[in-house]
Every structure is written in C-alpha cells, then in structure tokens.
Amino acid sequence: MAMLVDLKSLYEQYGFIIYRRCATILRSEDEAKDAMHSVFVKFADEYHRIREKGAAVAWIYKAATNHCFNLLRDRRKFDPAVDADLLPDREDLESRIDARRAINMLMHGTDARMRDAVYFTYVEELSQEEIRAITGQSPATIRRNLAKFRERVARFARRPSGTGQ
Amino acid sequence: METHPVTTLELMSYAVNNCGDADRDRIRRHAETCPACASRLKAIAAERADFLARFPYAAVLGNRSGGEVVRRAPRTPLYALAAGLLVAVTAGWFAMQHFTETTARIKGDVSIAVYVKAADGKIEQRADNRYHPGEQIQIAYSTGEADRLILVSVDDSGRMTTYYPAIGDTSIAIEKGRGLPLPNSIVLDSYIGHELMVAVFSVSVLQLADVKERIAAAQRASGDLSALRLSAPDTWTVRTVLIIKTER
Numbered sequence: 077m078a079m080l081v082d083l084k085s086l087y088e089q090y091g092f093i094i095y096r097r098c099a100t101i102l103r104s105e106d107e108a109k110d111a112m113h114s115v116f117v118k119f120a121d122e123y124h125r126i127r128e129k130g131a132a133v134a135w136i137y138k139a140a141t142n143h144c145f146n147l148l149r150d151r152r153k154f155d156p157a158v159d160a161d162l163l164p165d166r167e168d169l170e171s172r173i174d175a176r177r178a179i180n181m182l183m184h185g186t187d188a189r190m191r192d193a194v195y196f197t198y199v200e201e202l203s204q205e206e207i208r209a210i211t212g213q214s215p216a217t218i219r220r221n222l223a224k225f226r227e228r229v230a231r232f233a234r235r236p237s238g239t240g241q
Numbered sequence: 242m243e244t245h246p247v248t249t250l251e252l253m254s255y256a257v258n259n260c261g262d263a264d265r266d267r268i269r270r271h272a273e274t275c276p277a278c279a280s281r282l283k284a285i286a287a288e289r290a291d292f293l294a295r296f297p298y299a300a301v302l303g304n305r306s307g308g309e310v311v312r313r314a315p316r317t318p319l320y321a322l323a324a325g326l327l328v329a330v331t332a333g334w335f336a337m338q339h340f341t342e343t344t345a346r347i348k349g350d351v352s353i354a355v356y357v358k359a360a361d362g363k364i365e366q367r368a369d370n371r372y373h374p375g376e377q378i379q380i381a382y383s384t385g386e387a388d389r390l391i392l393v394s395v396d397d398s399g400r401m402t403t404y405y406p407a408i409g410d411t412s413i414a415i416e417k418g419r420g421l422p423l424p425n426s427i428v429l430d431s432y433i434g435h436e437l438m439v440a441v442f443s444v445s446v447l448q449l450a451d452v453k454e455r456i457a458a459a460q461r462a463s464g465d466l467s468a469l470r471l472s473a474p475d476t477w478t479v480r481t482v483l484i485i486k487t488e489r
Binding site: 083088089091095096113132133134137201203205 | 248250257289292402403
C-alpha cells in the first residue's frame with residue numbers, strides 16, 4: 077500500500093539538518109536551498125524505509141554530502157570544505173595557502189570514500205563509529221583513508237614551490 | 242581516547258525524535274546531567290527555529306497542504322515535489338459526501354471502516370473488501386472514549402506499513418466521534434495480495450514498536466492474515482479490516 081507521509085511535518089522536522097549539510101559544502105545559501113529541495117524529495121520517498129531503523133539522520137548526512145559533492149564535481153569547481161586549519165599537524169605544511177591549494181586538488185581528485193572520511197572527520201567532526209553508520213566504512217578503513225590523505229597533503233606540501241596547482 | 246557517551250548523530254536523532262525508546266531514555270538522562278549536550282540540544286532547537294523562519298515550508302515547497310501521499314511501488318518513478326508528482330489528497334472528498342458526528346455519544350463502539358472512491362466518483366463500501374491498484378481509499382473510525390490511535394498495515398509477506406503516526410514513534414491523538422475520516426486518504430499501490438489494516442485504539446500513549454512486535458508475533462502464530470488475532474492488553478482496542486488487492 078502507499079505510505080502516508082506528512083510532508084510539512086517531515087520538512088519541519090528534518091529540513092534544517094539537510095540544509096545545514098548542503099550549506100556547509102556548497103557555501104551558498106541559494107545553492108544550498110536548491111540542494112536541500114532535491115535531497116528532501118529523495119528523503120521523503122525513502123522515509124518509510126529508513127525511519128523504522130532510527131537511521132534518518134545518518135541517511136541525511138550521507139545523501140546530502142553525496143549530492144552536494146556531486147554538484148561541485150559536475151560544476152568542475154571546488155572550494156574546499158576542509159579548512160587547512162582543521163587538519164592535524166598543520167604546522168608541518170609550508171603555508172596555509174599551499175595547504176588549501178593542496179586540499180582543493182586532493183579533494184577534487186580523491187575517491188568518494190576518502191573524501192567522506194576526511195569530510196566527516198574534519199568538517200562534521202564525527203566519530204569513526206558515526207562515520208561508519210553513515211558511510212559503511214569500518215573505523216580501520218576510515219583511519220587508513222585519513223592517513224593516506226594526510227600523506228598526500230604532506231607530499232604536496234613538500235613539492236618545490238611553483239609546481240602543481 | 243575518551244569518548245562522549247552520546248554522539249553527535251545520536252543527539253541529532255534525539256532532537257528530531259528519530260531514535261528507539263532505549264536510546265531516547267539514555268540520551269535524555271545523559272542530557273539532564275551533561276551541560277555540553279544540553280547546550281547542544283538548545284542550539285539544535287534554535288537552529289531549526291531559525292531555519293523554518295528563513296525557509297518556511299510554503300516558500301520552499303509550494304502551497305501544498307500537509308498530509309500528502311507518497312506512492313511507494315517498485316520501479317515507480319520518484320514523485321518530485323516541484324513537478325507535482327506527489328498527489329495531494331485530503332479527506333475533503335470523503336467528508337463532503339459522508340456524514341460525521343462529533344457530538345454523538347459512543348461508548349464501547351470502536352470501529353474502522355474502509356471507503357473507496359469508485360470510478361464514477363461515488364463513495365462506496367465494498368462488502369468483499371476487494372480493491373485494485375490505483376484506487377483511493379479513505380479510512381473512517383468511530384470511538385467514544387479512546388482518543389489515541391496507531392494504524393499499521395501488514396501484508397502476506399509480513400511487510401508492515403505505518404500510517405499513523407506518520408512521524409514519531411507513539412500513537413497519535415484523535416478526535417472522538419462517529420464515522421470520522423482520518424486526515425488523509427490512501428492511493429493503493431501495485432501490490433497484489435492481502436493486507437490487514439490494524440487499528441489500535443487506546444486512552445494512553447502507545448509505542449509503535451510494541452504494536453508492531455505484537456502484530457508480527459500474531460502473524461507468525463496464525464500464518465494467515467484473516468485469522469490474525471493480536472495479543473494485546475485490556476487497555477487496547479484493536480480493530481482490523483482485511484483488504485484484498487486484485488488486478489482489475
């Protein structure tokens with residue numbers, strides 16, 4: 077049978093969570109509002125399946141993040157959502173400007189799993205168990221992806237100035 | 242590494258009332274003694290209020306009334322709000338054509354009934370309870386004392402669909418009266434087979450999980466939806482209607 081969904085109540089209950097995720101990544105109120113609309117439509121359609129498991133919030137985190145990063149990828153621009161200041165051992169990086177450039181390049185070129193591990197760890201500041209609930213990655217995989225990302229950033233920072241992006 | 246007993250996701254799930262009973266109690270107890278989490282809950286509430294003030298439902302998703310039906314059928318295209326694929330269905334068509342008495346005194350007469358809008362637009366009840374995909378049904382109820390309701394359907398395979406509460410995990414408050422339509426009608430999807438509508442009336446708040454567990458247990462015991470008998474406390478009043486979905 078069809079599932080009864082009170083869209084207004086659903087929106088008033090969860091809309092702000094979707095919007096916040098979108099705004100964090102897209103950094104534009106208008107774009108975030110559009111993205112929120114798209115993600116909310118999918119959420120309403122899936123709600124009957126996810127609500128029973130208390131998994132609505134994790135679903136939103138994952139879906140909003142994927143949607144927004146895909147938007148950025150498709151537009152071929154990326155303003156890093158990861159702040160260099162948020163990375164551990166940042167004082168090992170030569171400069172913040174280089175680090176931001178490195179993050180821009182690296183995040184743009186990384187696979188989704190590494191991107192998610194980095195984003196949810198440093199921007200959303202979630203625990204590894206929470207990231208597992210959202211992405212399905214085990215804590216060991218998350219740690220591995222974070223380590224690989226840090227290594228890439230460090231490698232980029234060691235390159236002679238004037239090279240790279 | 243020291244970890245906080247309540248995670249960000251748990252706190253957020255608690256704030257939007259999307260967690261199980263045990264988690265809800267645990268988080269509530271924790272928040273009562275943790276200033277950081279109590280503060281975060283306040284911040285979440287403030288953020289939601291600010292969001293709704295800036296982006297009210299009507300402005301973002303159009304002037305759609307609350308209570309819309311999302312058809313859930315395999316391979317059915319996604320119902321996009323902006324494209325108007327979601328069907329806004331209200332009980333208006335039913336209420337205009339059928340009587341309702343909110344002042345009638347009803348004691349011990351708790352019931353549900355299924356009405357359908359036939360192809361010619363007339364509202365009818367079908368004695369054989371046979372319906373077809375795409376038809377629009379409206380459930381009406383009567384209750385004299387019980388003022389809380391959970392409505393769940395279960396099909397032959399044990400799959401359950403929760404109609405009320407639409408959000409949250411406890412029974413909804415309902416008006417007392419005779420022949421009152423529930424707020425929203427239902428468009429039947431493409432599933433073919435039997436579905437048992439189970440309405441649980443009570444005067445106290447019931448937990449959805451409890452009702453669903455009893456339904457599942459009753460189905461396992463009976464093996465046949467038509468013979469399903471819910472084991473329930475005396476404080477519950479259970480009414481069922483077996484829907485038979487067939488192809489036209």
